[in-house]
Amino acid sequence: MLKETAFFLLAFFLLLPLPLFAQLSADYHSQFLQNYRQYQALVSPFQTKKSRYLAYKSVDTQEEFVAAARDLVRAEVEAITAYTNFVRTFLAEATQILAYQENYLYIKLDDELAFLTQSKSRANSISSLTEAQELLADLASHYQTIDQMSDQVKSIVAMESVKKTLENLKVGRNKIDSYLQNQAPSARVSAAQEKLRFLDVEINATQELIGDMEKLNEKVGKSSSGKIMELADESLPRLNALQTGYANIVFSLK
């Protein structure tokens, strides 16, 4: 009896995070902003203590510098952790809404979060400049990886958002077309139909850009992410033209 109750309670608490999913990325972003401000507030005291240590090289100034370095590194680890959590939950939300799978990125981000958890205890126990420097070097290497993954997330979400927006625009286009086909022939209806066909050029051009983005997405790397973002940026004016064009057609039919 106790075992069954314990099982159901455990299953309940394991499933508890599910409804919080949709709000977590905004929460993590707020937390990141807060942590980053705390980190930034520690930069100036760190620089001051460093200047004093470099000027006097005494035991006291070294001790103060180590303490300032420890505080800074601790705050840095917290800020990077919050940023990584934000990237991870942003990816999770985007996956849920835009319906695609990126398990590779989840796993890599989870690995980085595991490293950052270990780094917290290393940061707390910094007692020398050497330890501080070693941890900062490790953080630099891992942050480079996190930066790359964040670029990938950004480019994937941009690409999928362009795809989704184009699909939504095509639905709008088809609805306008169906509406026009049910109207009595008139000059206004003919002009609207002609305008619809004219705008199809933008749909085809955007479709080509999406194809190029998808090919680039198969390659992993910072340069691919950058190029995908460029193509996504190139798609936006075309999507805008379609949205404005269709809105104008609808306005003219009212």
Added chain:
Amino acid sequence: MVKKFLMIMVFIFFLLGIVTLVLSARQSKPVIDSLPFSQKESSDSPAVSLSPTPTPDPELSAIENDLKLIGEDLKKIKEEKRLDPPSFIFSLGI
């Protein structure tokens, strides 16, 4: 008998809890066609019409609303900067 009754009650509460979680997830889930970026509150307030206007075609109104949402999505794509990586110090500089 009492044990069986208690087990059934625990199971029922467990199922009710899962249903509550799923329902609250659905309520907080964003609109499916909307993009995963932060929403900005619209500062535009609807104009109050003082003169009688013709009844709008509901089909055209629906298409117009869809296009308006798409326009907002496009704005979100352009304005999303939260993923831009922040800068940190990675050296003591000594």
